[in-house]
Amino acid sequence: MTTGSTDRGGAPPSVALDRFYRLYGAIGFLPIMLIGLVVIFAFVVPHFLILPNVLNVLRSSSYLVILAVGQMLVLMVGGFDLSVGAVVALSSVSSALVMAGLKDQMVDQAALIIVAGVLTGLGCGFLVGLVNGLCVAFLTVSPFMVTLGTASIATGVALLLTNGIPVYGMPVGYVDGFGRALWLKLPSAVYLAIAIVAAVFVLQNFTRMGRYIVAIGGNLQAAIVSGVPTRIYLVATYALCSVFASISGLALTAQIGSGQAAINSQLTLESIAAAVIAGVSLKGGVGRVEMVALGALFLLILTNAMDLLTIDPRIQTIFLGVIVVLAVALDELSTRRTKRV
Amino acid sequence: MSDADVAPGARETGASGLWRSLLALLLPILIVAMELGVYLLEPRVLSIGNLRNILIQSSYLVLFASAQMVVILTRGFDLSLGASVSAISVASALAMTGLDAEGAATWIVVSAGLVTGLGFGFLVGLFNGGFISWLGISPFVVTLGSLNICLGLATTISGGRPVFNVPDPFSSLLYNGKLIPGVPVPVMLALAVCVALYFLLDHTVFGRALYLIGNNPRAARLAGLPSRRYLLMAYILGALLAAFGALMLTARTGSGEPNLGGSLMLESIAAAVIGGVSLQGGVGGIIPVILGSLFITMMSNAMNLLRIDGYIQQILLGIIIIAAIFLDRIRSTRS
Numbered sequence: 001m002t003t004g005s006t007d008r009g010g011a012p013p014s015v016a017l018d019r020f021y022r023l024y025g026a027i028g029f030l031p032i033m034l035i036g037l038v039v040i041f042a043f044v045v046p047h048f049l050i051l052p053n054v055l056n057v058l059r060s061s062s063y064l065v066i067l068a069v070g071q072m073l074v075l076m077v078g079g080f081d082l083s084v085g086a087v088v089a090l091s092s093v094s095s096a097l098v099m100a101g102l103k104d105q106m107v108d109q110a111a112l113i114i115v116a117g118v119l120t121g122l123g124c125g126f127l128v129g130l131v132n133g134l135c136v137a138f139l140t141v142s143p144f145m146v147t148l149g150t151a152s153i154a155t156g157v158a159l160l161l162t163n164g165i166p167v168y169g170m171p172v173g174y175v176d177g178f179g180r181a182l183w184l185k186l187p188s189a190v191y192l193a194i195a196i197v198a199a200v201f202v203l204q205n206f207t208r209m210g211r212y213i214v215a216i217g218g219n220l221q222a223a224i225v226s227g228v229p230t231r232i233y234l235v236a237t238y239a240l241c242s243v244f245a246s247i248s249g250l251a252l253t254a255q256i257g258s259g260q261a262a263i264n265s266q267l268t269l270e271s272i273a274a275a276v277i278a279g280v281s282l283k284g285g286v287g288r289v290e291m292v293a294l295g296a297l298f299l300l301i302l303t304n305a306m307d308l309l310t311i312d313p314r315i316q317t318i319f320l321g322v323i324v325v326l327a328v329a330l331d332e333l334s335t336r337r338t339k340r341v
Numbered sequence: 342m343s344d345a346d347v348a349p350g351a352r353e354t355g356a357s358g359l360w361r362s363l364l365a366l367l368l369p370i371l372i373v374a375m376e377l378g379v380y381l382l383e384p385r386v387l388s389i390g391n392l393r394n395i396l397i398q399s400s401y402l403v404l405f406a407s408a409q410m411v412v413i414l415t416r417g418f419d420l421s422l423g424a425s426v427s428a429i430s431v432a433s434a435l436a437m438t439g440l441d442a443e444g445a446a447t448w449i450v451v452s453a454g455l456v457t458g459l460g461f462g463f464l465v466g467l468f469n470g471g472f473i474s475w476l477g478i479s480p481f482v483v484t485l486g487s488l489n490i491c492l493g494l495a496t497t498i499s500g501g502r503p504v505f506n507v508p509d510p511f512s513s514l515l516y517n518g519k520l521i522p523g524v525p526v527p528v529m530l531a532l533a534v535c536v537a538l539y540f541l542l543d544h545t546v547f548g549r550a551l552y553l554i555g556n557n558p559r560a561a562r563l564a565g566l567p568s569r570r571y572l573l574m575a576y577i578l579g580a581l582l583a584a585f586g587a588l589m590l591t592a593r594t595g596s597g598e599p600n601l602g603g604s605l606m607l608e609s610i611a612a613a614v615i616g617g618v619s620l621q622g623g624v625g626g627i628i629p630v631i632l633g634s635l636f637i638t639m640m641s642n643a644m645n646l647l648r649i650d651g652y653i654q655q656i657l658l659g660i661i662i663i664a665a666i667f668l669d670r671i672r673s674t675r676s
Contacts, residue, residue, distance in 0.1 A: 139667065139670060141666040141667065141669070141670050142621075142666060145610075145614060145666045148659075149660065149662035149663035149666075150663070152662065153655075153660060154659075155655060156652050156654075156658075159652040159655070160652040160656070276482055282482065283479075314493050314496040317490075317496075318489065318493030321488065321490035321491075321492075321493065322490060324482060325482065325487075328478050329472065329476050332476055333476075
């Protein structure tokens with residue numbers, strides 16, 4: 001600490017450098033890296049900047065954006081949600097089963113069938129989130145273990161319901177009109193992701209809950225002493241995260257066209273990776289939703305470029321691991337630097 | 342148990358002492374009750390063959406859970422255990438089959454396998470511990486990264502296929518040899534590791550320091566302990582234990598399996614926590630690890646004997662994990 005202050009006294013930083021650091025502090029590391037990556041890929045990777053590929057990246061990143069935004073909220077209250085991947089699977093399976101089951105009884109009422117399926121999926125997500133939140137808030141047990149447990153339970157239920165076989169028989173309108181549709185030339189999931197990011201942005205910046213989430217994650221004791229009803233907001237945060245996960249699961253199901261219990265086993269880890277790359281602190285209290293959206297986009301752009309370069313998916317896994325650790329290490333080092341300057 | 346708690350002013354009244362010893366005996370009682378209950382439905386559960394089988398199976402889990410326990414003591418955990426087990430299994434099998442094909446002497450082949458496996462484990466521990474202790478990055482992120490790296494390596498170097506033809510001497514050394522007649526080699530090895538860990542944790546400065554680092558990192562630093570070095574050493578020790586377990590599993594299957602570690606990460610954490618290792622750090626020991634591992638192994642053994650559907654087993658495992666943390670919670674509020 002003392003060496004830092006003598007540094008400052010010894011060499012006054014130039015105005016340009018000062019401005020650079022202020023800009024860097026305002027924008028952050030991720031957008032710069034993202035733009036750099038896109039520019040490089042545009043030259044190096046064939047077919048990277050053509051319309052179908054751009055739409056493809058946008059669509060597939062939307063699902064992760066929705067998940068990662070929920071994960072961010074939970075990380076901000078100092079928690080973890082390892083069950084989001086399982087919730088995606090459970091809501092996918094349960095909504096598909098309800099829709100396929102109602103198909104024969106309600107032949108002409110596709111809209112009603114869809115509503116029933118969507119509500120079932122959302123309900124499953126809400127239920128898992130409620131269990132997570134209640135355990136964490138009222139029994140003050142480690143979120144890591146609780147969500148590990150509920151993840152195991154939810155995956156087990158999803159597999160049990162389907163025996164691991166994909167569920168077909170959803171209304172055509174759900175798949176073609178929503179899942180695979182282009183609205184105003186953009187995939188429908190993109191609108192969903194933008195809406196959720198905007199909603200969470202408002203939540204974070206203009207509502208009491210947003211401020212309370214920061215307060216709970218920043219210093220739980222101080223929040224309790226200040227009269228914040230921490231338990232209620234903890235439960236609400238976990239429930240919201242799971243509901244977002246089920247929305248992502250529903251959109252993914254509509255795109256795939258079937259309910260699957262093994263929908264994507266990597267989703268939980270990817271959602272945490274996206275949030276962490278975006279500078280969300282695992283200690284709680286810090287996180288910006290627009291950065292998390294960029295973090296998810298960053299991961300998907302990277303995977304997409306590696307796919308186009310026909311890099312073996314197994315080697316891609318290694319890359320993903322290295323990048324997560326490096327991004328956090330760089331972030332750690334650069335915040336140390338900016339604090340010192 | 343290693344209940345030489347560092348907590349200041351821990352007064353023990355009669356009632357709380359009784360409560361505590363009841364809680365300490367809860368898991369053994371549960372294990373016995375479960376086995377007797379299952380015996381009524383399926384007598385084979387208490388046959389000599391099945392008990393021997395349980396002992397052998399749980400000795401692997403004891404190794405992985407103690408690897409996890411060493412880092413959980415310091416308030417960390419290792420998500421890469423499992424993926425690293427797969428990578429180590431494949432790497433050591435490749436080293437052995439490669440040398441075997443060249444016609445090297447048996448002892449060279451076997452020791453090359455051991456060195457490759459333990460060396461790989463050392464590197465994983467160095468990576469995890471290095472980033473965690475020197476850069477102060479959360480164990481979750483670092484071990485998430487090494488999980489992906491190990492997973493990628495395991496499938497890349499093997500091409501996604503099992504590596505067959507691990508030489509028999511390796512298997513007889515670590516699995517079906519007859520060093521002491523009547524005692525299965527894995528059980529013997531696990532016991533040896535347990536005894537060594539007991540002395541390391543309870544009778545060395547390094548071992549006691551791990552408890553203090555987990556209990557109160559600030560106090561550990563102020564007491565002048567080289568916390569960073571010890572933290573690094575804890576992760577290396579954990580990775581080496583996992584590597585040894587991976588070698589034992591490879592000897593058992595007789596092949597390097599890229600999917601060997603599958604559910605081990607979850608099971609190892611669950612076994613440690615169910616046994617009584619606290620995720621808040623600073624509480625644990627080798628006996629909780631043994632009890633937790635026995636409990637999980639016996640439970641899945643009983644469910645298999647009762648022909649319970651695998652998916653339902655997964656649901657039950659989740660319920661038991663949540664039940665275990667309630668137990669952990671009760672323990673820590675009472676003590």
